[in-house]
Amino acid sequence: MDLTLSTREEGGRTVVEVGGEIDVYTAPKLREQLVDLVAQGQYHLVVDMQGVDFLDSTGLGVLVGGLKRVRAHDGSLRLVCSQERILKIFRITGLTKVFPIHDSVADAVAAE
Amino acid sequence: MATVRLTFAAVPAQVRTARLVAVAMARHAGVAEAELDDVRLAVGQAAVRAVQLHQVHCPGAAITVLLEDTDGLVVTVLDRVPDAAASGMEPFPGALSTSDLPSAVASSAIVAGALAAPGVTPEAVTVSAAVGLAVITELVEQVEVSDTPEGGSVRMRWPAPSAPGAGRRDPRHAPTR
Numbered sequence: 001m002d003l004t005l006s007t008r009e010e011g012g013r014t015v016v017e018v019g020g021e022i023d024v025y026t027a028p029k030l031r032e033q034l035v036d037l038v039a040q041g042q043y044h045l046v047v048d049m050q051g052v053d054f055l056d057s058t059g060l061g062v063l064v065g066g067l068k069r070v071r072a073h074d075g076s077l078r079l080v081c082s083q084e085r086i087l088k089i090f091r092i093t094g095l096t097k098v099f100p101i102h103d104s105v106a107d108a109v110a111a112e
Numbered sequence: 113m114a115t116v117r118l119t120f121a122a123v124p125a126q127v128r129t130a131r132l133v134a135v136a137m138a139r140h141a142g143v144a145e146a147e148l149d150d151v152r153l154a155v156g157q158a159a160v161r162a163v164q165l166h167q168v169h170c171p172g173a174a175i176t177v178l179l180e181d182t183d184g185l186v187v188t189v190l191d192r193v194p195d196a197a198a199s200g201m202e203p204f205p206g207a208l209s210t211s212d213l214p215s216a217v218a219s220s221a222i223v224a225g226a227l228a229a230p231g232v233t234p235e236a237v238t239v240s241a242a243v244g245l246a247v248i249t250e251l252v253e254q255v256e257v258s259d260t261p262e263g264g265s266v267r268m269r270w271p272a273p274s275a276p277g278a279g280r281r282d283p284r285h286a287p288t289r
Contacts, residue, residue, distance in 0.1 A: 024160045025124035054131075056156050057244035068227050085149045092250040093243050098223055 002026065004051070005033050011109035013078075014042040019051030022059030030059065034066035043075025046108045055086050060095060067099065076100075078108040114140075116179040122166030130159040130177050134187055141185040142272035150251045151185065151270060157244040158189035158266040165193045165264070184271035192263040 003026035004019035014037055022030060037045060045066065049055070067077045081087055082103045090096045102108040118133050120126040134155035135148050143151060155177070162175045173192040180186040223243070248255060254269040 021128065023124075023156060024127050024163065054152070054156075056153065056160060057247055058160060060243055064223050064227065071227070088149075089153065089247065093223075093246055095223065095243075098227070 003029050005029065007033070007037065010046070010105065013044045013046045013109050015046045015048055015105055015109070017048045017051065019053075021054040022052055022062070023054060023056045024058040027058040027062045031062040031065060034062065034069065038066075038069045038073070038075075043070050043073040045070055045075070045077045046102075046105060047077065047079050048105050048108075049079055049081040049086060050083065052081070052083070052086055055089055057093075060089065060093060063099065064095075076112070078102060078111060080105050080108050114181045118177040118179065119174045120177075122163045122171055122173065122175050124160075124163060126175075127156055127159045127163060130189075131156040133177070134179060134185075137179040137181065137187075138185045138270065141181040141270075142274070143185050143270045144273050147270055151187075154248050154251045154255075154268055155187050155189070157247050158187075158268065161244055161266065162189050162191040162264075165191050169193045184269060186267065186269045188265055188267045190263060190265045194261045194263055195259055 006017045070077050079099050079101045131152050135152050138151040176190040178188040252268045256267045258265050
């Protein structure tokens with residue numbers, strides 16, 4: 001399964017909808033997308049991971065990289081994920097403390 | 113008992129192959145359905161670690177994964193980078209030679225450090241490798257990481273629900289954390 005990416009505007013945020021597997025092979029595509037958005041001046045990102053089937057440490061590294069990039073512009077990076085199998089990875093790596101994680105895109109867009 | 117040996121080129125695209133084979137083999141070995149996601153992730157992380165080591169030090173050499181169906185599943189991911197920890201080649205120095213494999217606390221501290229440090233690219237191998245080993249040690253109760261002149265190995269065991277050792281630590285395979 002490959003990685004699918006699409007972006008849209010919603011409530012002043014840029015929502016990046018991700019589907020498929022984020023791993024060592026596909027993570028560079030996600031990184032490229034996040035880097036492009038920041039380069040275009042999109043600093044408030046919501047990464048919707050509801051369609052993500054698998055996430056590994058390289059994917060986490062890319063999300064951390066994205067967070068660092070938007071923070072350099074006083075931006076934000078929120079995640080949308082309610083799948084236990086994906087949330088578990090954030091929990092066991094302690095990254096639930098690093099990322100705001102929401103149950104829905106609507107919640108993430110309404111935050112702050 | 114059956115043994116499957118998977119050999120693949122040290123390229124990111126093949127890590128998924130290792131995950132798929134591991135999950136298929138885990139099912140065959142009777143590993144509980146609820147643990148299959150753990151098998152998929154932990155074997156994937158061990159394979160990523162091996163691929164990253166090979167890409168730096170011996171891109172032409174193949175990686176081997178041994179999968180043994182023996183009272184559960186034993187997966188051993190073998191790389192060909194000798195003494196990775198001792199020579200400073202290991203992306204997360206110290207992780208192999210000591211008992212303090214990175215924990216969730218350590219990996220989040222590393223991530224926090226990467227976020228705070230100017231100029232550091234957090235996607236760098238260091239963050240990924242530290243988090244990767246943390247994931248393995250958190251997910252797998254019975255894991256051994258070893259480092260020899262021939263190369264390194266990460267050995268992980270998931271007991272079958274009915275097998276001796278299920279649900280408790282097997283003293284023969286004491287975890288290294």
